Amino acid sequence: MTDMIENRVLSGSSGKVRKESAKAHKKRLKYYSASQWTLIWWRFRRHRAAMVAATVLLLMALLGAFAEFVAPYGPTSRDTKYLDGAPQIPLFCDQNGCSWRPFVHGVTTKRDPVTLRAISVPDPDKRVYLTFLAEGEKTDLLGFIPTSTHLFLLDDKRAKLHLWGTDDLGRDVFSRTIYATRTSLSIGVIGVLISFVLALVIGGVAGYAGGWVDNVIQRVTEVIRVVPIIPLYMGLAAAMPKEWSTTEVYFAMTLILGLFGWPTLARRIRSQLLSIRSEDYVIAARLAGARPLRIISQHMLPSFTSFIIVDLVISFPYMILSETALSFVGLGLRPPTVSWGVLLQQAQSVRVIEQTPWLFIPAVFVVLAVLAFTVVGDGLRDAADPYSDVR
Amino acid sequence: MLRFTLERLVGMIVTMVLVSMMVFLIMEIPPGDYADRYAFRKYSGTGIAITEADIEAIRHDFGLDKPMVLRYVDWIGNIVLHGDFGQAFAFETDVIKVIGDKAWLTMAILFGTLLLTYLVSIPIGIYAAVRRASAADYGLTIFSYLGLALPNFLLALIMLYFANLRFGADIGGLFSAGMADASWSFAKVWDLIKHLWLPAFVLAWSAVAYQIQTIRATMSDELNKLSVTAARARGVPETRLLIKYPARLAINPVVSTIGFDVNRIFSELPIVAVVLGLTELGELLLNAYLDLDMYVAGAILLMLTFVIVVMNFISDILLAWLDPRIKLGNN
Amino acid sequence: MLKVENLSISFRTDEGLITPVEDISFEVRPGHTLGIVGESGSGKSISTKAVMQLLPGNGIISKEAKILYTDKSGKVMDINKLGKKGRAIRAIRGGEIGMIFQEPMASFSPVYTIGNQMVETIRLHRNVGRKDARRIAIGMLDKVGISNPEARIDQYPHEMSGGMRQRAMIALALSAGPALLIADEPTTALDVTIQAQVLDLMRNLQRDLSMGMIFITHDLGVISHIADDVAVMYLGTIVERGPTDKVIHEPAHPYTQGLIKALPSVDRLHDRLTPIPGDIPSPNERPTGCPFHTRCSKTIVGLCDRHQPQILQVGEDHTVRCFLHEKQGRATA
């Protein structure tokens, strides 16, 4: 009797519905069998803004990594003939006709008729052509591969190309920004990694142990949460001895930024651990005699790795903005190191906006990077949320 | 409610004690100590050579040769019992005299910024949630992303630039020339208010961006609640319904993050102060750090944190008063 | 007093337009209770929300639908023409038609006292002062069986037990004296013992106040206790409608018959329950033809899966949507 009903039920469903559900069925099978990460990737890919932002970040990372190749000149090379010079935009056409090769106009030094100061002005009759993959200043690619090939240079070795102008010492803003990208992004990465490790340890201990250990850790976390963070960073940064080398300062900065970045993530890890502490599979592992670290890393953490990643991505902007702010007021990285914040130190006054606005170009990078990290973080969060569906 | 208040009060005191310890540690980190720097300041340029013995004498005078724990107890004891924050060597006077009026100016900036933040973000956040997925909503989302990404010093510079174009040179700082040293009067307060909007605007910018997102999210959740449909089913008019039911609950997260906003404002203050030429605690703190004038820095850090902790306390109490469920949950 | 004709409800969704309720008609007689019964997802809630113009922003009521309501003064109006906003529909909501929901906790705002929300409703619909409104509210709380109403009125929803809250919710819905009460699964979230109490309370209130009532439930057993008439819904259509006695004792539709077989009853206590086989399909994959044919044991292949059965009269005020009766009709004719 039951068999008959079931047969009827099956044969009764209409042809149209069936065809559709066969297609949908395939899709669904693929969906169910995909791993958690594949699913997250599928959902993330559909988030257009996040994909654009991720591309921007990737580009920035590449620019920074291959700074020696991309930047035509070193971050401290000077062009004394072109101080506070305006950006030179490569042209294909000018009053003397067009060319298939991009060129810029050469620079001649003139005396300002009023102030009698020497100023550099473009000479519209002098063309200097760009060459690509040309030999120039010797550098070490990635810091250890000797090379003198640069992405682009000027044909005439006596002239220098300043895409984004120069500062008061005649240093190329484009090259400096590219090098600064490496510094600022790497500080962010290391800072985030340090706070990640701290968060893992502190949150892990609090969440796994619970009880009074948790109470003490909660108190300490609360303290770090209430102290205004930039003034706190400033205090630590101010304590760096003046005679430290730039490398020492660099690592001290990453340490300072990483040192206080953990409370949010630690909190998340703690509360997640506390909530799954009593789940059967964790108790089973504990009864089976697994050591705490193994239980945490093998059984407890994997269940919310995606959330941790989201939190990590979201904490990047704070790192970058903090580094920029500290360096901006002279308490962070110090010249000759270049970072976005160090570069912006030269742009502290309104006069700069009026006279040499190109010194603000590094700020565009800061805004782009922070924006991109935020958008990618949001995209990842949506993608990691099991309740948001693929469609 | 009384028990709830007392509990929070005790928690606040414990936190402050721990904070003071941390601040003291930070004051101790810079190489050399107060005596070195004091001696250097006092004798530099005088041609007198400083000997180790001189420094030792100073050290003894100030009690710097005592163990750290005792020095901490002295320091915090003097602050709590006598309101004495120690010596500001760069100014050769008491820390409290250096800080003086600047504390009140800082509070004026703080409350000006908070007021502006909430006046702008609450109505806009609610509007964005009600008009979800409209052009205005998308515009606001883009704005709030930008608000979070634009470094405040950059915004300060941009604002300063436009303000200069529009209002002439006298726009930075907190007072007009000549007013700064005048004694307090109605005219001076008015002058302060006229100057306050610029730092308040710059500092409120990212807080507004953040709060709009929070309010929009909670308001959207609240709008989907059954209680809203139920109220509508009783014939409550739409505007009144929005204000009385979802909006009333959507401001809870705002209230609960007041301390967080204060923290952010104080965090940004030293940097914005540099650009805008503000003469308040943020600027003083930055200079104290740059001069390694650690007693001044410590005092300011402690004061700022104290304000944040008090604001956290107020926000807890306010929240318990706003949301009757909380009192029950905690008792 | 309420006559709904040819009501269809659609939603704009990401996957396009879906129509979870299609062409239903029902009627509530003054002073009588209409029970609407059907499995979860069959469209009971949205059908009654449509009556109050309470569908969410993406919901659309078909243009040709008529929702004719006769108000307390005897005026007849078509609610479908009133729109979602404005004074006219607001006067109906709460004042003419009261509504109670499945979850009493979520229906109250947690930050206002019960009294605050009752006084608000009373003053919206009756021209009385704050004091009088409060007196009316206390009287109403007393009527729904809340002891010590003078004190209870100033309590917050979370300070009450589940059953108490549902009583308060009933009092709130009735506070402005509506002529029709819509109760959407008012007892589903409650314990069995309290369920029975609330059910009794609602039946008595309905009689005392001689209100019309729509009582929604997924439990046919409840219907026989409370409803005068019943409408059985399946996948967005009403498959059978008629006086409760008739529908329970002479069910005409295979779905209703299945529901009744699945009922635990005293005389069949030792029998195994026989639930209807198969799952209810999703409303956006509604089968063509008779929506029930994928689960019906009497499907006529080639007919039921191709054509939509018409509404047929099988007795006085008793209608059904099934080909079996068309054939019978033809056979007897």
Ligand SMILES: Nc1ncnc2c1ncn2[C@@H]1O[C@H](COP(=O)(O)OP(=O)(O)O)[C@@H](O)[C@H]1O
């Ligand atoms: N806001 C909405 N958007 C899209 N579809 C909806 C919405 N609300 C309800 N539905 C659809 O209407 C169907 C019937 O819902 P409902 O009336 O709540 O069922 P019942 O009350 O009978 O359990 C649901 O299964 C769902 O597919």
Ligand code: SF4
């Ligand atoms: S119309 Fe056919 S499928 Fe539908 S209920 Fe009647 S017999 Fe069953």
Ligand SMILES: [Mg+2]
């Ligand atoms: Mg329902």
